[in-house]
Amino acid sequence: MLPIHELHRLKLRTKRLVLQVIDESYAERVLAFVLRNREALAEWEPGRDETYYTLETQRQLIRQERQSMDNGLSVRFWLTAAADPDGDIIGTASLSNIVRGAFQSCHLGYRMDVLHRNKGYMTEALAHVVAFAFERLNLHRVEANVMPRNAPSLKVVERLGFRSEGVASQYLRIRGVWEDHVHMVLLNPSWSER
Template sequence: MRLFSTERTDVYLLTEDFAEEFQQYLVANKDYLAPFEPLRDKQYFILNNISERIKKSVSEFHEGKNLLIVFTIKEEREIIGSINFTNFVYGVFQACYLGFSIDHAHQGKGLMHEVLNMAIEYVHEKYELHRVMANHLPDNLRSRKTLESLGFIKEGYAKSYLKINGVWQDHVLNSLILPEK
């Protein structure tokens, strides 16, 4: 299901229709993304397991808990990036977490900024969230610059925050406050 398009991309809800393309994306970027993600065993990359994770995420999407999206170059089918809005909290908090990745061959072209800009607007409109939180490793300058360009503000520094690539690592904590609707 296409959610929206940007100038250069088409953006879709990640559904089982994209399981094979998503598997290709994950496998093609396995080594590139490894320093930024939890350890992934071989089972993580098996199509049936990917389909099961997607099925669970779609169920959680319908429950209003998350939004997992993928994007392609306009009019193409190959996935070149992934954006995850997770852990939606409503009520007095109205917030979620943001995670994102892009294919190594498409990095540095402004595509992630282009898609994130519209994706954040989409989440704000659809879910009326007030705060989007995104954290990154201290030495991940690309993520830092992308978040800064979108208006995210550094709010803190968390020691030993997440176990990334098998090691507990510090993270820079950032947030974007969205205007009230």
């Protein structure tokens, strides 16, 4: 794992995006993203109560993200357009449930702003996030679990080389319903040589 002081100011750049770890000073921008995408993301996320959509809750979640990162358990990147890095947040990409030891694996999560879908931004961002997981965190596996009916999300990980390892029945509770998820996995090619 990278030293904590490096993680706290971590920033990845792609051709069109800036992916960065944030602190509480971004809470208003995060809340704007959450509010703007409330309906668009509701179908794919756990149920949220009204307190989730408050500035204080978003500040608290950012603090929790940083604590999880400090403990080596996750890294969340917040996406902005490279042409306007101080503008709206347009997505997130996270590596969570990082497990070391014999497993060396994590889960990949991602959300795209409804106003910026179908532009290839998420594929571009995740290519860099996966490279970060393999090259900088030295992980062996990155796992993404996607609802079968979420075809756009499945296409993103398939473009990056993820392969299905089957369907996990009733894997996550989304809006009060236990949903099946396709278990997509990408292995670090450098580990096959070890």
